[in-house]
Amino acid sequence: MNNLFKALNDSTRREILEILKDKDLTAGEIADQFNISKPSISHHLDLLRQAGLVVSVKDGQYIYYSLNTTVMDEMLKWIISLQSHKNKS
Amino acid sequence: MNNLFKALNDSTRREILEILKDKDLTAGEIADQFNISKPSISHHLDLLRQAGLVVSVKDGQYIYYSLNTTVMDEMLKWIISLQSHKNKS
DNA sequence: AAAGTATTTAGATATTTGTCTAAATATATA
DNA sequence: TATATATTTAGACAAATATCTAAATACTTT
Known part of the structure; x- marks a missing residue:
């Protein structure tokens, strides 16, 4: 569970999970939603x-990321x- | 949620929560269960x-800590x- | 009041983490 | 094949974190 809590301990990463909730996205599409390099x-x-928490699949020059919640x-x-x-004694 | 994920992102702290599950304990009793100062x-x-995640109550020279799970x-x-x-498209 | 016990605060230090720019790799297209 | 696009890797750096020892605070007991 160490890796899991570590991964969740960052608001940018939590936001990434939220946007992947709706739709699989490429690394670039994800990056476009943040003011981070x-x-x-x-x-x-x-x-x-x-x-x-995410799975990546390469498709040509793109890499698609999708959410995987089972690990939680x-x-x-x-x-x-x-x-x-x-209970309180 | 930031503070919450931060607090949970450490195995010592998660263990502390686990031992408080059974019983309220003083700071010293908690410390006794770890090889940490x-x-x-x-x-x-x-x-x-x-x-x-925990609540502290002073009782004389002791401070009792107890688990609070509602914040989760x-x-x-x-x-x-x-x-x-x-679902996958 | 003095000494002992419980706990925290202060300050130091090594490690981890989030970020950046520059460069490398891989694929697509003209 | 040369250039453009997508993504990662490498290396650097500042900030955050986990830990320690020493000292301070607060309460209890003798």
């Missing part, structure tokens, strides 16, 4: 990929397990 | 408190909203 966005995409299942379970905690 | 644990507790509601909603994304 393309190499920086590329680096963010790499961290998201390492966490498994374990994290969700962890959070929910915390929520069922003891 | 007390000041460092104190700092971790401060970050958890800033995120609202917004985060959970955000994660779940990501999960209902478009």
Whole structure:
């Protein structure tokens, strides 16, 4: 879960996930939505990929990124397990 | 949500939350469970408190920490909203 | 009041992180 | 094949972070 929490601990990366919610996009299309250089966005995409939160597929000179939410299942379970905690004594 | 993801992006802090799941504990009792200095644990507790994930109550010379999971509601909603994304076209 | 215990604050340091520009790689097109 | 486009890799740098030791604060006990 380390990589996952690390990937989510950045507002730019969280925004990337949000825009991928609607539609798969190329790296360039993603970068166009931020005031950050393309190499920086590329680096963010790499961290998201390492966490498994996005999947990349090459199509010609483009690379399409898409959201993968299944990796969050374990994290969700962890959070929910915390929520069922003891009551005040 | 920034403070929340930041607080969760550290395995020591996540472990602290796990041990507080069972029982409220003093700062010292928490520190005893880690091979990390007390000041460092104190700092971790401060970050958890800033995120609202723990609440501290002073009792004499002790400070009791307890888990507060309600602050994760917004985060959970955000994660779940990501999960209902478009299907592959 | 003095000494002991619990915890935090202050300040230092090494590591990690987010960002940039410049260069490299890969594909497409004229 | 030469040029343009899309993306990443490399290397640098400033800011943030996790940790430490030493000192300060606050409470308790003798």
